[in-house]
Amino acid sequence: MTPTNQAFSELKMNISYVEQSLYCTDDLKQQQLLLNGVQSVLLYIDSLVDQEIIQTHVLTALNSQAHSEIYPSFTTLESRKDTDLQRGIDSLIQGKCLYIIDGYPEFYILSTEKMYVRSTTEPENEGVIRGPHNGFVEQLSVNLNLIRRQIISPSLIVRYFNVGEKTHTKIAVVYLQDLANPELVNEVKERITSISSDMVLAPGFIEEFMEDNPFSLFPQQLNTERPDRVIANLMEGRVAILAEGSPSALIAPVTFFAFYQSPDDYHGRWIVSSFLRLIRMMSFVIAFTLPAVYIATISFHSAILPIELAHTIKKSLQNIPFPALVEAMLLELIFEVLREAGVRLPSRVGQTIGIVGGLVIGDAIVRAGLVSYTMIIVVSLTAISSFLVPSHEMSSAVRILRFPMMIGAALFGYIGIAFGLVILTIHLCKMENFGSPYFAPVAPFRLADMKDVWIRFPIWALRGRPHDARPQRLNQQKFSRSWKKRE
Amino acid sequence: MNKETTITRGQLFLLILKFEIGVDILSLPYRIHLISKGGGWISVFLGGFLIQLVILLCWLLMRRFPSSSIYDIVTLIMGKWIGKLLIIAYVGYFLLMGTSVLVNAYGVINRWMLQDTPRWAILALFLFSSIYLVRQKLRIIARVLVLISFLVLPMMVLISYGLKEVNLLYLLPLTEAGWPNIISGSTETLMAMFGFEFFLVVFPMVEGSSGGKLKSVASASAVVVLLYAFTVFICSTAFSPQQLDLMPEPVIYLLRSIPLGTMDRADFLFLPIWLISIFGAICGYYYTASYGISYLFKQKHHKKAVPYVVLASCIIAYLPQQKEKLELISTISNRSAYFFLMILPLLLLVLSYIMKRKEKMI
Numbered sequence: 001m002t003p004t005n006q007a008f009s010e011l012k013m014n015i016s017y018v019e020q021s022l023y024c025t026d027d028l029k030q031q032q033l034l035l036n037g038v039q040s041v042l043l044y045i046d047s048l049v050d051q052e053i054i055q056t057h058v059l060t061a062l063n064s065q066a067h068s069e070i071y072p073s074f075t076t077l078e079s080r081k082d083t084d085l086q087r088g089i090d091s092l093i094q095g096k097c098l099y100i101i102d103g104y105p106e107f108y109i110l111s112t113e114k115m116y117v118r119s120t121t122e123p124e125n126e127g128v129i130r131g132p133h134n135g136f137v138e139q140l141s142v143n144l145n146l147i148r149r150q151i152i153s154p155s156l157i158v159r160y161f162n163v164g165e166k167t168h169t170k171i172a173v174v175y176l177q178d179l180a181n182p183e184l185v186n187e188v189k190e191r192i193t194s195i196s197s198d199m200v201l202a203p204g205f206i207e208e209f210m211e212d213n214p215f216s217l218f219p220q221q222l223n224t225e226r227p228d229r230v231i232a233n234l235m236e237g238r239v240a241i242l243a244e245g246s247p248s249a250l251i252a253p254v255t256f257f258a259f260y261q262s263p264d265d266y267h268g269r270w271i272v273s274s275f276l277r278l279i280r281m282m283s284f285v286i287a288f289t290l291p292a293v294y295i296a297t298i299s300f301h302s303a304i305l306p307i308e309l310a311h312t313i314k315k316s317l318q319n320i321p322f323p324a325l326v327e328a329m330l331l332e333l334i335f336e337v338l339r340e341a342g343v344r345l346p347s348r349v350g351q352t353i354g355i356v357g358g359l360v361i362g363d364a365i366v367r368a369g370l371v372s373y374t375m376i377i378v379v380s381l382t383a384i385s386s387f388l389v390p391s392h393e394m395s396s397a398v399r400i401l402r403f404p405m406m407i408g409a410a411l412f413g414y415i416g417i418a419f420g421l422v423i424l425t426i427h428l429c430k431m432e433n434f435g436s437p438y439f440a441p442v443a444p445f446r447l448a449d450m451k452d453v454w455i456r457f458p459i460w461a462l463r464g465r466p467h468d469a470r471p472q473r474l475n476q477q478k479f480s481r482s483w484k485k486r487e
Numbered sequence: 488m489n490k491e492t493t494i495t496r497g498q499l500f501l502l503i504l505k506f507e508i509g510v511d512i513l514s515l516p517y518r519i520h521l522i523s524k525g526g527g528w529i530s531v532f533l534g535g536f537l538i539q540l541v542i543l544l545c546w547l548l549m550r551r552f553p554s555s556s557i558y559d560i561v562t563l564i565m566g567k568w569i570g571k572l573l574i575i576a577y578v579g580y581f582l583l584m585g586t587s588v589l590v591n592a593y594g595v596i597n598r599w600m601l602q603d604t605p606r607w608a609i610l611a612l613f614l615f616s617s618i619y620l621v622r623q624k625l626r627i628i629a630r631v632l633v634l635i636s637f638l639v640l641p642m643m644v645l646i647s648y649g650l651k652e653v654n655l656l657y658l659l660p661l662t663e664a665g666w667p668n669i670i671s672g673s674t675e676t677l678m679a680m681f682g683f684e685f686f687l688v689v690f691p692m693v694e695g696s697s698g699g700k701l702k703s704v705a706s707a708s709a710v711v712v713l714l715y716a717f718t719v720f721i722c723s724t725a726f727s728p729q730q731l732d733l734m735p736e737p738v739i740y741l742l743r744s745i746p747l748g749t750m751d752r753a754d755f756l757f758l759p760i761w762l763i764s765i766f767g768a769i770c771g772y773y774y775t776a777s778y779g780i781s782y783l784f785k786q787k788h789h790k791k792a793v794p795y796v797v798l799a800s801c802i803i804a805y806l807p808q809q810k811e812k813l814e815l816i817s818t819i820s821n822r823s824a825y826f827f828l829m830i831l832p833l834l835l836l837v838l839s840y841i842m843k844r845k846e847k848m849i
Contacts (some may be wrong), residue, residue, distance in 0.1 A: 095605070300601070301600075301752070303751060304750055304752045304756075306750075306751055350631055410602065412602060412612065413600065414600065414759045415596060415609070416612075417759065418761075419616055419766075421763075422620075422763055423616050426619055429631045429634070430623055430627050437630070441631065443631065445497075445634075
């Protein structure tokens, strides 16, 4: 708690108190004013306030009331009287300005913050073909506005929190009062208030402070920059956490399958969307098992292949000096290096990566006899499949998963892969976040919730909300196609 | 009862289904064939009927104590000291059953997939993954095992590929071995269907009425009988009796002989699936054993006992080196099953009637 301090009635003492509290920082500006023969001062931090607001709403207001009573009124959005100087200083560093009059132990706090707002654009890593093209920006109020404008309901609740001893990051927890489970909301609030750290950078920090299984590979809160995705999740009874200075929202609790649902799924026709989603799910499996299966097949169970195929593969392996595992590891690591370089490189030199990766590595490495052609096919298929996941965190998790799988396959063949999958399943089933099972609705198995998991049923068939967030009401629509009965 | 530790009736059904389809699905057609020849599938149905009777017997006992596991019941009826001895015996029995499944599973892997992999490596694989699973809460174990139990479907699909080879004439004459042999063949089925004893321990942790629980267990057993009969039927029609005499694991031979489009050896696909299924069964036994130990030492959670149980089982599975001694483990455990699942429950049931010990209905 900051100590309270009553304002002095003498102007000079007030000013020097403020100056000392802020260690005489150079961007603290004072504007001396003389109104009706009474000395007064306007204090503000130059780098935080909007000069224009001070000019039009504070100074002109004061001048026009020069001959009226001693307490002026302002036309700023917010102006309030206060007597606690410490609170005044807290608002000063938030971009407000203080108006102190000599001889009065009261002062005004006027809101004059300056905002730099980026216009909302489509988020680059979550693009869609159809559907809305706006995304969150770094400003909390804009983000909340984007959500509020689409859920026009009095039950949409925003709760603010300040976390971080030094940064005082403003966090907003958004949920629907009549949908979200109260236990869940309380849990989220409790976890946010228990964060005690000098610095909270959203959303990575919040996520790590709040998640249940910090040692898991899998992301446990959905990180999205799309308002429509947040809204859809709010309507399922989940809670969104937004923070000042970050263009993304965290959604909790989510299940594993939420990371495989793209907003695009709901804008296209349902059969097409279902097909695409099935492909995405398949790619999840391919992304971490394909190299392992290849290694196991080559080194243990080549009898499973039809004779002709076995011959072809054997031929391509003839000149390779390494065991399959080394070969795969080599290529996988090269691919990871290329990918990371591609992210870091400025886009102007980005093309080089394509040339180096595609031509030099792809072709030359085979001719040099380090890696076989089949392995190149396997690794590039895996690489492409790992990019099909709509969520970046999940795709990273999947990419790392394949290394233990490869080792298991190299040691035990198919048995190793099978046990790898079992351990993965146990891990996924074990995880819970905010009291909801992570692998729902597969474990615990709920057939009714499968409508929006592997394939997307037509919207009018999705009558119930998913059960995993334990919403207060499960039913979300009645039969919307009742006109059909008239025929 | 803590809500975290309960499972639903549907989960119980799938768990029992999963536990009963054990290692023996591979060798059952062979062993039944040795005794009852073409009438093997009749033996399976007879065995299934016997199993239902055993389940009914155990259920009659459990029903009198709706909120107690078998461990509570033996203490309640037999008194503190004999009760403790019996708990230890039950723990030992579950441990031995788990170990015998493990030993058989290792044998199959060793024969069919990984000939050169050392035994300790495969046991270590089982060791770590089963410790990881069994340490969890019952509810989570159930979630995982339910997923594993779905693997029965692809297994059955693969087996049903054998329909292409069916030659009904191999079955005839049905009663070639004679009725006495067909009936004694049903004991083989009985042995293959052990695994339902899991419900002796988890009975109080299942939601629902005791009648409903019986329904879950009994219907699971009935489904297993159907699947077993199907497997036996396919194997004894796809192979001639002379062939079958030479095949200790006919299911694998069956899969091996059918080319599956792009795949030459379907058994390589079948065995990992089967192995995971077995893994689930082993974990069920480990859970019941560690639950017993934690009950004995009055621990709140079975977590602490798990590593000891699993380690003990793996050491027992590692020690004997000859094939005969390995078979001894499964013989002992199968023989003792008769005592622990039929004689003892019957005794307890009779005693509970005589002594009028019964839990008050709430």
